[in-house]
Amino acid sequence: MSDNASSTPRALRCIISFIGRRNAGKSSLINAFTGQEVAIVSEQAGTTTDAVAKPYELLPLGPVTIYDTAGLDDEGALGDLRIKATLKVLARSDVAVLVCGEDGLGQVEKDIITRLQDMKIPFIVAFNKQDIQTIPAEDEAFCTQNNLPYVAVSGTQKQNIDALKSAVIGIVPPAFKDDPLLAGDLFNAGETVFMVVPLDLSAPKGRLILPQVQVLREILDNNATAVVVKESDLSSALNNQKSAPSLIISDSQAIKKVASLVPQDIRLTTFSILFARNKGDLPIMVDGARKIDTLQDGDKILIAEACSHHAMTDDIGKVKIPNWIKQYTGKNVQFDFCHGSDFPDNLEEYALVIHCGACMLNRAEMLRRLHECVRRGVAITNYGVAISKTQGVLDRVVKPFNL
Numbered sequence: 001m002s003d004n005a006s007s008t009p010r011a012l013r014c015i016i017s018f019i020g021r022r023n024a025g026k027s028s029l030i031n032a033f034t035g036q037e038v039a040i041v042s043e044q045a046g047t048t049t050d051a052v053a054k055p056y057e058l059l060p061l062g063p064v065t066i067y068d069t070a071g072l073d074d075e076g077a078l079g080d081l082r083i084k085a086t087l088k089v090l091a092r093s094d095v096a097v098l099v100c101g102e103d104g105l106g107q108v109e110k111d112i113i114t115r116l117q118d119m120k121i122p123f124i125v126a127f128n129k130q131d132i133q134t135i136p137a138e139d140e141a142f143c144t145q146n147n148l149p150y151v152a153v154s155g156t157q158k159q160n161i162d163a164l165k166s167a168v169i170g171i172v173p174p175a176f177k178d179d180p181l182l183a184g185d186l187f188n189a190g191e192t193v194f195m196v197v198p199l200d201l202s203a204p205k206g207r208l209i210l211p212q213v214q215v216l217r218e219i220l221d222n223n224a225t226a227v228v229v230k231e232s233d234l235s236s237a238l239n240n241q242k243s244a245p246s247l248i249i250s251d252s253q254a255i256k257k258v259a260s261l262v263p264q265d266i267r268l269t270t271f272s273i274l275f276a277r278n279k280g281d282l283p284i285m286v287d288g289a290r291k292i293d294t295l296q297d298g299d300k301i302l303i304a305e306a307c308s309h310h311a312m313t314d315d316i317g318k319v320k321i322p323n324w325i326k327q328y329t330g331k332n333v334q335f336d337f338c339h340g341s342d343f344p345d346n347l348e349e350y351a352l353v354i355h356c357g358a359c360m361l362n363r364a365e366m367l368r369r370l371h372e373c374v375r376r377g378v379a380i381t382n383y384g385v386a387i388s389k390t391q392g393v394l395d396r397v398v399k400p401f402n403l
């Protein structure tokens with residue numbers, strides 16, 4: 001393991017979970033996979049109780065977190081708790097390795113496969129213990145018929161481990177490898193893009209903020225012309241143009257006013273929407289924001305922030321968004337707040353999660369949070385998308401993305 005593997009925060013790494021029934025050999029296989037004693041190995045079924053996390057450098061992918069989990073066939077009251085813990089880890093996983101023991105694919109494994117498919121978690125079937133038996137022909141046929149990637153391995157004899165690593169890397173979601181555009185696909189070279197940047201009290205003195213600079217740079221990199229204006233100068237700047245800009249990008253908090261100034265035939269969006277797409281899955285967040293229309297008295301909303309920062313008097317998460325939601329819906333909804341890397345256990349109690357802009361998270365981590373909510377049946381959006389909704393402009397600002 002390199003220093004890089006242990007120094008990268010867990011939140012930023014691809015999460016690979018080894019799952020299966022008790023005594024399928026998950027722990028031995030993880031030890032072979034990582035080349036170290038990560039997991040407790042025992043002949044006795046059910047040795048792994050709570051999920052065990054281990055940082056590992058999976059080359060050429062980079063740092064990952066590997067989870068050894070309790071058997072999904074566990075029994076009794078304690079077993080139920082262990083299964084619950086495993087499912088929680090699974091909701092957070094980016095990739096899974098389904099480990100089968102000497103019995104191959106039984107009903108337990110087939111149920112896990114259905115669960116993984118429902119949760120949209122890419123997975124590999126690892127037929128373990130191949131030093132004592134080969135893959136049953138009917139299991140091989142099942143995998144082929146259902147298009148399931150599989151590998152024959154032996155954890156104890158360290159057989160075919162490189163093939164398992166290659167197979168795992170092959171199914172890692174592109175979010176861990178891609179760096180998607182902000183706005184570069186929304187205009188052509190030679191066109192003009194307006195950026196509307198309010199310079200009010202909340203703007204830092206003497207500079208633009210990083211998201212504005214990043215978008216500006218991308219416009220220039222794509223050989224278009226950028227016009228940066230305050231919202232107070234927007235109308236005159238538009239009037240001075242010989243032809244209309246192909247896109248206007250506004251600060252979220254000024255979007256209501258900007259939308260009233262920009263003719264309907266000019267495409268309009270916000271910096272927050274661009275970053276919501278760049279950082280995550282815009283359709284999921286737009287669906288989540290539309291859920292605001294269905295909120296009822298007594299519904300609970302979770303405001304989730306990825307870091308603990310000092311709250312200002314007029315804090316966006318603590319004060320502004322709750323107020324806007326209440327004003328927009330007219331409903332007596334309740335707000336809870338969480339900070340840091342994990343969602344609370346009681347996520348299902350919430351009608352909606354509204355997440356911060358996630359500047360401290362990478363795309364993979366934000367996607368993981370979005371998908372965890374989707375898997376647990378909870379709507380999720382983020383601050384920027386929710387603001388556009390409460391300002392009555394959501395449909396307009398997501399139109400450039402055909403949503």
Ligand code: SF4
Nearest residue numbers: 307356357358359360
């Ligand atoms: S947007 Fe950034 S600074 Fe604000 S709460 Fe989220 S991670 Fe922290």
